[in-house]
Amino acid sequence: MIDRSYLRENPEEVRDAVENRGADVDVDELLELDERWRELKAKGDELRHERNQVSKRIGKLTGKENEEEREAAIEESKALKAELEEVEAEAADLKDELDERMLEVPNVPHETVPLGLEERHNVEDRRWGFDDLRVDADEVVPHYELGEELDIIDEGRGAKTTGSGFYFLKGDGARLEHALIQFMLDIHREQGYVDVFPPVPVTSEAMRGTGQFPKFVDDAYRLGGSNDEEYADDDLWLCPTAEVPVTNMYADDILLKEDLPLKHQAYSPNFRREAGEHGTETRGIVRVHQFNKVELVNFVEPEESYDRLEGLLEEAEEVLRRLELPYRILELCTGDLTFASAKTYDIEVWAPADDMDDGPEEGGRWLEVSSASNFEDFQARRAGLRYRPERHESAEYLHTLNASGLALPRVMVAILEYYQNEDGTVTVPEALRPYMDGQEVIEGHEKVGEAALGAGERE
Template sequence: MLDAKKLRTDLQAVAAKLKTRGFELDTAAIETLESQRKALQVDAQNLQAERNARSKEIGKAKASGADIQPLLDVVADLGDQLKQAETAADDIQQQIEDIYAGIPNLPHDSTPVGLEESDNVEIRKWGEPTQFNYQPLDHVAFSEVRGWYDNDAAVKIASSRFSVLKGPMAKLQRALTQFMLDMHTEAGYEEVYVPFLVNQDSLRGTGQLPKFEADLYRIDKNEAHDTSDRELYLIPTAEVPVTNLYRDEIIDAANLPIKLTAHTPCFRSEAGSYGRDTKGLIRQHQFEKVEMVQLVEPETSYQALEELTQQAEQVLQALELPYRVMALCTGDIGFSAAKTYDLEVWLPGQSAYREISSCSNFEDFQARRLKARFRSGQEKPQLVHTLNGSGLAVGRTLVAVIENYQNEDGTLRVPKALRPYLGGLEVL
């Protein structure tokens, strides 16, 4: 959520900035609503002040034994007036909040301007696309031959876009997870284990709600025994539970930066992506991811974004997987992000670079709704800046390892860094 004050005082500048990401802000509607809000709020508050004063008089009169009936007559309809004013003010307030909740973050000045994926800018490249002296297989073909990957079984027990991994491939995925967590904890990230189901407040905090409900899996409550009015959602990323650890918290500045890492499954309904990446592990309803999250002081957040991105790159470098770093353009960054780097790994099966990590600085956009603040000394609490990045998407890393390390005879070399996690095996 953007700063309401900034929206009021700097509306045209905000609208201009949002336009670079293809978002049209209805400034006229906002101005109208804001001036109505102001009037109604002042109205309601004046009535409240009057009621408070009158009620106090009644209290005093009663205490001194005077007749309070005349006083009661005076305030007879005050309650109704107040209720009306409050209802009107709440209604406008709600309309304003609904609009504000749908406004995306302002892109940082260093985010390249552009409306489409093709406007993203390559920042750097590491390694060269892996060379083969035969036509390399994609991960599906390769792993099906070995009996490691069973799409039909997944469809039978769940539906499409799920997968069953067997034997060495299942083990390889676990090794990758372990390896990544170890790298991050050695670099100073604290490992956390968190719920895979979260409530609506958490999803609002990180910006998935209200706009992206369709992308989420919701657990409908069982009316037979559940009278609660809470509904839980499967997490689309560990970002949600991990960042929400600090919702409604005031952090001692001495404890910043906070750097966390977590491994979780992620669940995405992938609504509207029919026909894209239908084969294999690239786009799944359920996948494994190791995530990094940082909470930092505002002045250091762009430095932190570089550090976070490099930490994700370290994983690819350690696995010796070729990749490139893309700065997403204003039209391609996510709703809550001010700046995002995508890491794209080389996939021989597709002869293309594909996203394997996304590292973003949200500045105070998430923190504002989370009320995640810090305080140094006696100063007023201030919003933190939040960042996160995949380090990495494990499922896609598995794809990358299989496609880049395959041998023509159907065997798979184990990246050196992973061997300690697979009992020293060099070939699978």
């Protein structure tokens, strides 16, 4: 949430921000609401002041001799109360509406964010790992075909037990997943991250704290209710990213200056409805309803947040470097920023199989595996995340940042496609072998069941 007094004092900046993002927010209406509320608030305060005076008098008017005066004062207090209730009720309604509307105002982009409303206005900063490629994109089999051939990814049976968009990993596939998780956690632990294993259900309140709610209710899985129904603060939802539980861990806390920067990493499953996302770009496990991710969350002092953003990006990139997977860094433009972010870098890994128009010259396509974002005090204000710069000073909002480090299925896609061999096996990246008991190649498994027999895939 942006600061209301910032809005009041810098309406032009907010108006520009909203426009550059292509967001649908009426700033003038907000300003007017604020103005009207403040008027009523002042009026209510005045009335209440009068009433407090009268009330104090009543308390002192004891004994028989003051009986009459006392009764008169009580009458006066009653009259004031009636008037007060009217004014305050109206003020409360306005304040509720104002608060609600403020929750829908996106963050103000940092001045260094490229201007633009569309994806093509994102700026590519750099590429890594394209000098000596180990595959020719034209000959690579897509992961969804290879995964099925090797019987390490089973989408059909995932749909059977749960629904489309869910899948089983099996044998070396499942093992690769476990290996990647431990591998990533080890890297980030070296970088100073403290592990956290978060609860998976999160409250509406937590979802609001990080900025998922109220805007993106439709993307979440609700526990025990329909998304269309009204929700209460303590209703539960399945975690869409560990950012939610981990950032909200310290909600309404006051951290010490010495605690910062505080760096947490959290491995967790993530659940997203991904409503209406279908087609060739989403075949396989590129866009699914449940996936695992190691998330990096930072809590820092405001002055340091932009330096930390660069550091955070490096920390996330390190995973791809050690896996020796080619990737690029993208600076998102104003229109592509997420709701709560002031500045975001995307890390996109190269998946060579499916040739897309917006992919690199070498063929294949880019897959977003991480977004490193600085939210400044936007989430901190919503969630109540503060720190005390000096012991005697009052608490201030800190800055939060996060990045995936990384999203697992897409890394797996990149590995299955980039490390694919001509004989249809997959070489295990060297850095990952210690986590696979030294295994160097994934050769696949014999399929199970009569369907495989009928298809001639088994004798």
